[in-house]
Amino acid sequence: MAGGRETPRQKMIGMMYLVLTAMLALNVSSAILLKFQFIDDSLTTVNTKTNKDNSGVLSGIKATVDESGNRPQDVRVVENAEAVRNQTNQMVAYIRGLREALVKEAGGQDPETGGYKNPENNERVNMLMIGGPGKGGKAYELEKKLNSYAAFLRQYNPNAPAKLALSGEEDVRVQKNKTQRKKDFAEINFEETPIVAALATLAQMESEVLKYEAETLSQLAQKVGADIIKFENIFAMASAESKTVAAGTKYKAEMFLAASSDAVTPTMTVDGRPISVKNGKGQIEFTATAGNYDAEGNAKKTWKGQVRFRQANGRDTTFTVTQEYVVAKPVMQIQSASINSLYFNCGNELNIQVPALGATYDPSFSASGATVVKGAKKGFLTIIPTSRQVKLNVSSGGNPIGSQDFTVKLVPRPRVVALANGRPVDVVKGMPSPGPRTLTVQAIPDESFKNQLPKDARYRVTQYTVYLVRGARPVGQVQGTGPNVSLGNLAAQARPGDRIAIDVREIRRMNYRDQTEVVPSDNSSITFQLN
Incomplete structure (x- = not known):
């Protein structure tokens, strides 16, 4: 018969009851019987004080209602x-009537000692409270009254227990005791119980009744004036049409008082989604999504909020707020060596930033006609085109930002040159006979392409043939597979008037991933005269 949050006085009563229960299990001596009487006296004193306090609470409720003008809602309280x-x-x-009956069974109190004349007579307790084998004693009527009282309180105090009188199966204190849990309420509390212990038990039951009455009266007292919202926190606020204004234009705002109440715990939603509430203020935060932008790049939108709270009288109140806002189309800044074109099958590096999003910028990229590799830094990416047109899509935090179309260029062919003694061969003037002993053949990338994508502009001539030509026919040849090729055999046969012809068969390009690919041949060649 206990639970909920208890005051120190109530905790003391509970402790006394535990002591009482333990003492009932002992062989009762006169000293123990005297201790029971002490416990009963203490509980009775506390109950008298609690009863008086509860009467004071009722008087306080009446006085408050009278001061408030006896409003109908408060009069019902x-x-x-x-x-x-x-x-x-x-x-x-x-309960006190039962006490008087037990005191009478105990022979009353001894005027000299103050104790009961027959405190240990448990048979009289059994007959009065349990009623012998037929179980028609007063304890069964007490059980019904206690539980009816509990049901009565619950209509005003939901925290009141469903039952105040518990059987062994219902009482958590004895559920694990195989013997005691089989007993009913009357048997647990009064079977084989001395009169003085039964008196203490009744005092404890009375304390439980008074405790839950105190809780119920306290809750009723809080309902006085409950439909009047009292604002403890009053503060000034302002709402501007826009926090950003251009020079020469008017700034417009409204300033007003706002208030919140510690007694009101509102719940708030925005567009049906719950939001957190701090100090009575709803914390609105959401990611603005793209809309139907006008010619100036603005999209007008609205959000709808609801503030709902329940007053102490149980009535729900809801306020609705509709607020307009403008979503500005974010501007993408794309940094690249060539903003409008990309090179086919090359690692075109881009840096895409959206300054309007600031620190919230969390980009992700996708593309049609290309493969996208996200870079190590925010906004950096590498795009590898696989078709002649590429559409790059940019999002931030899952919300679309915009897209950009690119045209795709083919990689320009490199220029093949021949070097002798580290210097380019002059194909117009030629060289003195018998010509160079070693020749270097190189593929020089297009200057613009090299400047834009240096990692993709690495070439190597991998297959070529060097001919010694006399008249209209070759008289010797050497195969080359690398930059340098030895012409010793050809130089030994060379005569003035002969020509050196270089027929390039294969060039390879190394891309940004350090992978090589064959550059399609255009049957290019280099020819110079031996003078």
Whole structure:
């Protein structure tokens, strides 16, 4: 018969009851019987004080309602509180009537010692409270009254227990005791119990009744004036049409008082989604999404909020707020050596930033006609085109930002040159006979392409043939597979008037991934005269 949050006084009563229960299990001596009487006296004293305090709470409710002008809602609170007091008085009176019957069975109190004349007579307790084998004693009537009282309180105090009188199966204190859990309420509390212990048990039951009455009266007291919202926190606020204005234009705003109440715990939603509430203020935060932008790049939108709270009288109140806002189309800044074109099958590096998003910028990229590799830094990416047109899509935090179309260029062919002694061969003037002993053949990339994509502009001539030509026919040849090729055999045969012809068969390009690919041949060649 206990639970909920208890005051120190209530905790003391509970401790006394535990001591009482433990002492009932002992062989009762006269000293122990005297201790029971001490516990009973203490509980009775506390109950008298609690009863008086509860009467004071009722008087306080009446006085507050009278000062507030006896509003109908508050008058109903007084009527409910009076009903609780009346029911409690009847319950207490019934319990005290049982006490008087037990005292009479004990032979009354000895005027000299102050103790009961027959405190240990448990048979009289059994007959009065349990009623012998037929179980028609007063404890069964007490059980019904206690549980009816609990049901009565719950209509005003949901925290009140469903039952105040528990059987062994219902009482958590004895559920694990195989013997005690089989007993009913009367047997647990009064079977084989000395009269003085039974008196202490009844005092404890009375304390439980008074405790839950105190809780119920306290909750009723809080409902006085509950439909009047009292604002403890008042503060000034301002709402501007826009926080950003251009020079020469007007700044417009409204300034007003706002307030919140510690007694009101509102719930708030925005577009149906719940939001957190701090100090009575809803914290609105959401990611603005793209819309139907006008010619100036703005999209007008609205959000709808609801503030709902329940007053102490149980009535729900809801306020609705509709607020307009403007979503500005974010501007993408794309940094690249060539903003409008990309090179086919090359690692074109881009840096895409959206300054309007600031620190919230969290980009992701996708493309049609290309493969995208996200870079190590925010906004950096490498795009490898696989078709002649590429569409790059940019999002931030899952929200679309915009897209950009690119044309795709083919990689320009490199220029093949021949070097002798580290210097380019002059194909117009030629060289003195018998010509160079070693020749270097190189593929020189297009200057613009090299400047834009240096990692993709690495070439190597991998297959070529060097001919010694006399008249209209070759008289010797050497195969080359690398930059340098030895012409010793050809130089030994060379005569003035002969020509050196270089027929390039294969060039390879190394891309940004250090992978090589063959550059399609255009049957290019280099020819110079031996003078």
